[in-house]
Amino acid sequence: MSAITSVSRSKKWLTPIALTAALVVGGCSSNSNGNNASESPAASAQASGQSPDLSKVNTYLVDKATALHTSTSDLQKTANEYYELAKESDFDYAALWSKEQTKVSELVLHAKNIFLTANSSYETMEGIVAGVSDLSHYDVDIDAGNPAGDGAEDVVSFDVKLPDGKTLEKPGNFFYLEELTLWGTNPDWAAQTVKPDLDGNGAVDFGEVLPDANVFKGFTDSFVEMSSSLLSDAQAWKATPEDALTALVVMVPTMEEYFQAWKETRFVSGDQSTSQQFVAVSRLQDIADILSGLQIVYAEMKPTIAATDSAQAEQTEAELTDLVSFVSGLYEQEKSGTKFKPEQADSFGADAQNKATAIAGQITQVAATMGIEIDA
Structure with missing residues (x-):
């Protein structure tokens, strides 16, 4: 198979230096209640082993x-049905397209729609999964991990055994595998003998391919197993204040890397983009979902x-809401047809990162006041 570009989805947990910078930028307000940490109800509850009710976080996850x-x-189910059709044609994709054009088009388009739904389901919980140390390994395997290679970091933990008996060793995270297969940006994972007009508009548009049935089924079978394992662990996990605040401090200030990835995709760089990934969903949507x-x-x-500090609680909420509105506003403009330039992406990323760093600093400082340790 051809070389695979770095996935670049990994989350960077804050170093002590970064945490210190976040504290400086955050500029927390003084305790408006006039309480010190030992006198506040939250700190007293923390010291006595009591915890706030975070059951809604558990339910959400x-x-x-x-x-x-x-x-x-x-x-x-879709991959299996597609695989059986391809098998009947002896994996001759030209013959498959000739005999089953309507059915194949329906299956591939349906698979793409499922991918989009799955992507949003994951991104909206990614802040918890990637931000909590007990769950973060799932983020590597599902959405952030790189393929094995020379000097690769954050490599996925799994291999994929394909129906034909071949094994792909640590090939990359599951959303990466599915996207490159269904949109054909890794040519080794798509049929090269057919140029299908899947939507029947009279042209073969970007991303219109017939996926290789062998890899599509193999990737998806393994993805189901991983999602089942995540669900089982999510059901067993019980959120703590340490988990909640750590997730916020770790995941909110990741804006710049997401905007950098967005800049490098077709959504900003157009045909000049060399990125194989993030072609199906704008990174702006992913950021909005995570937030x-x-x-x-x-x-x-x-x-x-x-x-502990009512004024700080209100300030942080307002600034987090402002960050969400900032990203969502850009995404709405993009959906409406605005084509942003790479230099704009850099500027937006810097603005978002400044907002996010301030929020993380506020949360870090109030956590210290409450006696809650941030595991970052």
């Missing part, structure tokens, strides 16, 4: 993990933070 597993199971999940986490921690 399980709901999203269930949705992801449902989507991957649906994708598996929406983190808003849920913050909303459930806000009463505890407010017990």
